[in-house]
Amino acid sequence: MRAMIFALLLCPVAVHAAPATYVLETQKSAVGFEADFGSNTITGKMPVTRADLTLDFTALSRSKIAVILDISGAQASFPFATQAMKGPKMLDADRHPEISFVSTSLTGTIDGAEVKGRLTLRGVTHPVVLHAVLYRQQGFAAGDTSHLTILLTGEVLRSAYGATGWADMVGDSVRLRILARIARVD
Secondary structure, three states, rough: OHHHHHHHHHOOOOOOOOOOEEEOOOOOEEEEEEEOOOOEEEEEEEEEEEEEEOOOOOOOHHEEEEEEEEHHHOEEEEEEHHHHHHHOOOOOOOOOEEEEEEEEEEEEEOOOEEEEEEEEEOEEEEEEEEEEEEEOOOOOOOOOOOEEEEEEEEEEEEEOOOOOOOOOOOOEEEEEEEEEEEEOOO
């Protein structure tokens, strides 16, 4: 994974003048998370149900991102953690099968942007800030923005959303690492 990120760093994105609509390449994307579990770390991933992306490279403030995640397809690094994570004390997948994120502002540059938005989890919505870097995918010519990769990182406190189960064993901070491969809709 680190080698792939390093290769992407060598492939900056050229800036184009008009807003463009992108679709998520779901099979090439990963919404990853991790939380402390005593002295260890629980890792996992969650599939994306839907992603609506409009990017304006000349004025990031006109860009928009909306994403919906499918809790039922979430997986943690071991089976008990997966079951507990989906249960009523954590994500409560039966009552709240989706997590959604809608951007409210994007600032910065393609080399380092701040994405502010509203995250809804367990029916509770709070503001969240993600940090983003945009890369041209390996194998595409310089200046070609048809296939891009976005690396988003951030952190949320699960207790803020009422996901308080097993607080004596699992840390409150959930660290996010989202690698999204996107393709421009022509």
